[in-house]
Amino acid sequence: MTRQRLLSLALVLTPALLPCWGYRLTGTAIAQETSRPSGVTPSVDSEDEPVDPRLSIEFNRRYQDLRSGSPLSIDWTLTWDGPRLPRGHLDVHVIQGRRVLGRLLSRREIVLTDTGTRFRTLLPPFNTEHDTSSPLDIRAFFISDVGVFPLGERSLRIAGPLRRSFVVAFCEPWQQASSPEELLFTNSLNIEPLVHTAYGRPAMFAGQRLVTTYPARIYPADVPTDPLWLCEFNVLVLLPDGLRNLRRNQLESVARWVDAGGNLCVFIDGNMAALQVDFVNRLARATAEHPRFQLDDDGLPRFRDGPARLHKGLGRVVIHQDSPMEVDFLVSSDWRTSVAFLWNRLRETHDPTAQPVPTPPTREGGLEPGSAQPKAAPSGSGPNTAQPTFSPPGDAVLQSEVKWRLRSVNSLVARLTPDDFEVVPLWLLGLLLIAYIVVIGPVDYLVLGWLGVRKLTWIVFPLMTVAFTLLIVWISHEHMGTSGNVRQLIVRDIGDGGELARENRFDLHLVGSHTTLATSVTRGLFTPIDHRRFLSNGTARSADPFGSGHDSTEPSEYIGTIPVGYTALQDLPQWSPQVNRVFRIAPEEPMPAFDWDSVEPERLATAGTARSRFQIAVQQVFGPRSTAMLFHTNQAARHLGDTSSVPLFPESPRDWFTKAQRRGNRRWTSTSPVNGNDHEPSDFLRDACVRPSRGVFRAVSRVAPHGGDNFEDLALLDPTDRGQWLLVIAVADGDSLLLYRHLYHDRPTAESPTTSQSTASTTSPR
Secondary structure (H helix, E strand, O other): OHHHHHHHHHHHHHHHHHHHHOOOOOOEEEOOOOOOOOOOOOOOOOOOOOOOOOEEEEEOOOOOEOOOOOOEEEEEEEEEOOOOOOEEEEEEEEEEOOEEEEEEEOOOOEEOEOOOEEEEEEEOOOOOOOOOOOOEEEEEEEEEOOEEEEEEEEEEEOOOOOOEEEEEEEEOOOOOOOOHHHHHHHHOOOOHHHHHHHOOOOHHHOOOOOEEEEEEEEOHHHOOOOHHHHHHOOEEEEOHHHHHOOOHHHHHHHHHHHHOOOEEEEEOOOOOOHHHHHHHHHHOOOOOOOOOEEEOOOOOEEEOOOOEEEEEOOEEEEEEOOOOOOHHHHOOHHHHHHHHHHOOEOHHHOOOOOOOOOOOOOOOOOOOOOOOOOOOOOOOOOOOOOOOOOOOOOHHHHHHHHOOOOOOHHHHHHHHOOOOOOOOOHHHHHHHHHHHHHHHHHHHHHHHHHHOOHHHHHHHHHHHHHHHHHHHHHHHHHHHOOOOOOEEEEEEEEOHHHOEEEEEEEEEEOOOOEEEEEEEEEOOEEEEEOHHHHOOOOOOOOOOOOOOOOOOOOOEEEEEEOOOEEEEEEEEOOOOOEEEEEEEEOOOOOOOOEOOOOOOHHHHHOOOHHHHHHHHHHHHHHOOOEEEEEEOOOOOOEEOOOOOOOOOOOOOHHHOOOHHHHHOHHHHOOOOEEOOOEEOOOHHHHHHHOOOOOHHHHOEOOOOOOOOOOOHHHOOOOOOOOOOEEEEEEEEEOOEEEEEEEEEOOOOOOOOHHHHHOOOOOOOEO
């Protein structure tokens, strides 16, 4: 009889244990087996290993200060003095304080010679906000067939989260002690006076150096042939001697960087070759029939209608035929206007006739006393008037705004989170807890009493505890386990002639088990993003929203040659979302045959025939799951089509844990009416197009691209320039989102009667 009752008990417990038997408690998945060259185990402790006397090292980097959020170039020359020429590869460690931020293992074989072997690579941007008091240390080793040779350590200065640093590069063939005139010229390109004026305080009372500009001098031979290397700089200045020494592939690299959003200043003087003449004419967007830059009979340059301040692609170009070392030139209004134009100063304060322009620095580096004045609010009012960006002056306001971060990054993470990810509902966890209490309480007492074996409670109790534990873990994996499909946000920015100027790709990886992720990158910058630091406005790191108990993704390891071709390895914790960014300049991607230049954005601002024809053209070229938006000044985005078929970004990211919020497409876009058919834009989309007027963006509208993790180089539109319009076409590609953006300059501010009555098509597929 007792045996039959025990059999009945086993039959009752079996269904509860069956789901757990098929589940593995631990698992490690490797996305892709990647051959890893041999190297040295990274360590935060610096070991005083003497450099082999046969090996001498020359650091070719001539500036130590890094631009905020930019990549890091490494340029070394290794010279060997020995009987046998060793061959091998490099192992580079990036360390800050007590943290290893990353590692690069080069696959390219290097042979050391007595004439010197040059090694150049580009490290992606690193998040250095964990320890703002420590520099960035670069430690390298040469792994050869005859042994391991330490190459020493190189320290670089970095700006923490409470500061912003900018770098202006000066290309010139001479590297010597700077004269007072050269210092004046260098200081005249600083961004600090623009920021200080925007905050209504004179720069002579700067106090803490929250915003700083550093000069970088580079030889013409060091100008890269890959535009990604130029992402270290905000502004590039080509002096006459530097311009003359650049080769064709270097000039092409500079032009592509400008198209992607770089800022270039060119000085022309003296004899020039036809190659440089063609380059300047290309920058000036001149035609062969009407060139702006020519050579006279003596071979000397003659620039027509100078100086030139031009938009080229997403960037800006200033061309001067003046001597930059003349004091009269540095104090001229032409040069001051050019400096403001190069830094993308807000149009609201860009016009020197409307606003006082800061005077150039003195020989000591500061402004002339009393030259900077508080910024006045623009005149005019109405719904279409750009909102002023004035705030109370003072260091406290600037300090609080420099450390401010985007608050809408959580909506990006919510948009990229897989649909099959769902946090276990609290009601289900509560039900399981009640069931557990009932089983180990009255059920245990009554059933074992009925069987007459209450002494077995010391076996049943731990058995039930293990069974319910496995059951809860299994249910958690059923809810939170994902299929592994990666969602993407791809932002493609269109330059002149409909060419693809740059591409930003954001991937979110969320895995149900501990995984080693391998990402292959070709001609691009790979940057891991710790999105959790954007979830609050303070400097403290926010808690893991998933409650996984993991800190963050381990530092990335790069194998190969950056940025030509390499593999990034990441150790992904379980249930911890990781956002990665891949930035490329002028990628060779197929583009839809759409005529961007024929679009007249000011005609699309109001409903009518022009907008209807435009909607039809967009549907024909980009497909049925596409829509368009128009950004202008500080107004809400105008939706030029139906957004129900294109999931954008969620309105309430804090509700992203519910499956209904993730699967309901109509709830991803805003539906609150503004000005008739217009809709309030989603936060991240607007922040990615129009940067909020905080920090340096109170003075400038955008910065040159860098591919970093602070999202600052995504913004394009100047909200104070009524002649700028930003057209965004969104395409749903499965669960991913593809955004095409095109910025229009110097457009009419209002429709004319003839324009509004015209019925011609605004755009058509090519």
